[in-house]
Amino acid sequence: MRLVGAELIESREILPGQWLQSYHAPALATGSRAGQFVHVRTGDLSGLVLRRPFSINTADQATGTITIHFRTIGRGTEWFTHLRPGDTIDMLGPLGRPFEVDARSRHLLLVAGGLGMAGVRYLADEAIRDGRQVTLLFGAASARDVYPTSLLPDEIEYVVATDDGTMGHHGFVTELVADYEGWADQAFACGPEPMLRALARLAVGRRGRLGVAKLGRKRGAGKADAPSSPAARRKAFLQVSMEQRMGCAVGACLGCVVMTTSGTPQRVCREGPVFGSEEIDWEGGWAR
Amino acid sequence: MKAKRRVVTAGTSAPTPRRTPTVRKLKSAFVPVASRPRASGPAVAAAAPEEADARSTSVDLTVDLGRGLVLPNPILVASGTFGYGIEYGDVVDVDRLGGICCKGTTLRPRIGNPTPRVTETPGGMLNSIGLQNPGVDAVVEKYAGTWAGWRVPVIVNVAGESVGDYVEVVKRLDGVPGIAGIELNISCPNVGRGGLQFAIDADAAAGVTAAVRRATDLPLLVKLSPNVADVRPIARAIADAGADALTAVNTLSGIAVGPGRDRPLLGNIYGGLSGPAIKPVALRIVYEVCQVVRIPVVAIGGVTELADVLDFLAVGAVAVQVGTAIFADPTLPVRLVDELAATCRDRGLAGYRPLIGTALPNKAAAPSSKGVEYRP
Known part of the structure; x- marks a missing residue:
């Protein structure tokens, strides 16, 4: 986990309301695995106090770039679409646990x-x-x-x-x-x-x-x-x-939990975001 | 009463006493006692050889919260926003903080509230975690050893459903190396039982404070709720019951509506509002409390920059906690330490204490509760 400045290389709307942005962030491109995410700070701290989590959509170690793919659903994601190439934003990552592929899986x-x-x-x-x-x-x-x-x-x-x-x-x-x-x-x-x-x-x-x-x-x-x-x-x-709606994304605030079959909530940001399907309590068992 | 020694076992050296137990004499309501010489040498900040700390050494930022709890600087991280101090890893150098208040800890493990638990609101956020935590025994077992190796004092935030719960938790924390103090959370708005009912009534607040006071010699902070009509009688009662310091304030109770507008958004319906949005409320409460108690007040509520820190100091706080802003910028608390030191140097001050209480009235201000129409 590192806090890095990521420079926007390219930003385009690939689908209605959906954007694909590519950032120069070598530390994230080389240190990340599929399934992990970055927690990105928005510019306007007075109005928006939380970072936004995005899956690492792709990572290219050769060029040191990562891409994120998001839909504009509010002021935070809207803000990202107004960035111009050359703008640098603050990313915390890579976060979470990646997908685990069995070596024998073809x-x-x-x-x-x-x-x-x-x-x-x-x-x-x-x-x-x-x-x-x-x-x-x-x-x-x-x-x-x-x-x-x-x-x-x-x-x-x-x-x-x-x-x-x-x-x-x-x-x-x-x-x-x-x-x-x-x-x-x-x-x-x-x-x-x-x-x-x-x-x-x-x-x-x-x-x-x-x-x-x-x-x-x-x-x-x-x-x-x-x-x-x-x-x-x-x-x-x-x-x-x-x-899950996320606060800190490092496991400190316990905001982003999902209920697991063991009866204890697990943090999406820390134990997740990838889980085995049998770990999750799909009925959402917050028996009270 | 004998004050606890906090034993630090950093590095390879044998344990050394962190500070000299001393009898505390409060001379003024707003100005903390001047720093005292320590057995282990010069000021805490000066004892740190790292270059990073050198920036703040020339200014005395130490703050005494009573009963031997001397913070290296007045910038703490707030309970619930910094986990148990380990979560941010290398991103934050915890030993440069003034103190860490850990996640609310209860006697038994709690799974917390249903999701969603957090949502952003204008200038702030609502949270309703519901005190999810592994229970006091697990907290001590998992984290106290790590804390004992840190220079930064770790203050354990304690919550409970009954006076007995609070006392039992505190007894289990008493004397554990690595635990520098207790912050009594009697004001969590997010749990059905266990919290708020103690903070909205002066007698109940005094009762739980006194019971905990009898159970431990650890430095004791009590966290006030803003969800009351007049906080001053409650603050006074807590101070009289033996608290060493007050923390003001916890979150404001609020709700958000779900996307379909068919139910409130949060799983628990109610959440606690934090962030810049609540700063004026927190300022008002600190301003009021500092005029009626003679113990130190630690301010919390919407600190995002140095100006906020200076505002809280001006209304009488001796230290501030940073909370929600950490989520946006985990490096903020450490930066505030440097900026506060730089400000003092720029103004030719040897310490930050002259900044405390400058906005307080010379004589007690008119009670704000006179205008009950301003209150919920």
Whole structure:
């Protein structure tokens, strides 16, 4: 974790209301992994007192740049769109724990809903670099919100679902998963919570439907990994990147928690944002 | 009464006493006792060899909060905004801070409130964490050892549901190396029980303060709530019950509405407002409290720059806590230390004490509660 000045290189609106910005921040580009995020300070401290968390969308070590992808939803995100190339902003990062890909996984299924693309986009690059095959399922409301193919690596299979049927599959992206769950060794998802919840339910029934346990799970089955440890996550079939309103992003304020099946809230910024799907209490068990 | 020695075991050397226990004599309501010579040598700031500290050595920034709790400078970080001091890692050099107030600690572990727990508001934020914490025993076990190796005093913020809870927590903290003091959180607005009911009533506030006072010799700060009609009788009662210092103020109770406008936004409905938005309220309360108590007051509420620090000093605070602003700029508290020292040097002051209480009236100001129409 470092506090660095990041210089805006390029900023463009890639989709209506959605922006892709590239920043020169070598320390973040080299030190980060897919699934991690940066906490970025807005300019107007008198009105906006909190930083904004953004997934590291891509990182290029050669040029020392990272990109962030966001939708304008308020004054903070609006402020970022007014930045000009050359402007320097203050980033804290890289933060959070990354996706953990099992060394034996050849086929990765990535599932993104809307802006959830920003959460898994970096993982596609990492997986291709490591020689893995990637299928990316993407869900959006309509064709106009579909992430452009030109911004994705050529090597991946990109399958689109839209709620209104204007492009690709007519329906939810989760309905596409059945075609790939046998092929995939591991799945990684980011998007709206209902989507993640549906995926988690699918993942629970997967082994039963397939009739086999894949990935030689007997290996290492004897020793139990500590819950929420990287080793435990690496064995999870489905890893999800969670979103929550965030204060400090370093684990100090306890604002951004999610309830876990162990009964203790875990911090999205510190223990997350990536969790094994079975770690999360999807019913939100704050029994009071 | 014997004052506690805070044992510091930094580096490889054998433990050395941090400061000399002394009997405290308060001469004035607003001016803290001048710094005393310490057994271990010169002023705390001067004892630090690092170059970074050299910038503030020429000005005496030490502040005595009573019962042997001498802070190296008057800039603290507020409870709930700095975790247990370790979260910001290398981004903040904690040993340059005046003090750390850790996250609210209760007798038993608490899972806190449902989410969402935080949201930004104009010039501030609402939070409703609900005192999530692992319980006092886990806090002592996990963090006290680390704290004992730091030069910066760590003040444990204590919350509870009953007087018995508070006393029990404090007993378990008493005598633990690494714990420099207690900040009694009797004013958390975010939990059903355990908090606010003690801060809105002078008798209840005095009761819990006195009970804790009997249970420990640790320096005792009590954190006031702004969610009261008149804070002065409560402040006076807490001071009379044996508190060494007061912290003013906790967050203001508020709500936000959810995006669909079909329910309040926060999981707990109510949250505490903090940030620059509450600074005028905090200033008013510090101004009032400093005129009625003879113990030091630590101000908190919307500090984002040196001017805010100077404002709070001017209305009588001897130190300030930085809270919400840390989220935007974790390096702010340390920078404020340097800026305060620089300001003193620019004005030809040997210490920052002449800046304290300059805006207070010569005679007691008219009670603001005269105008009850200004109050909620």
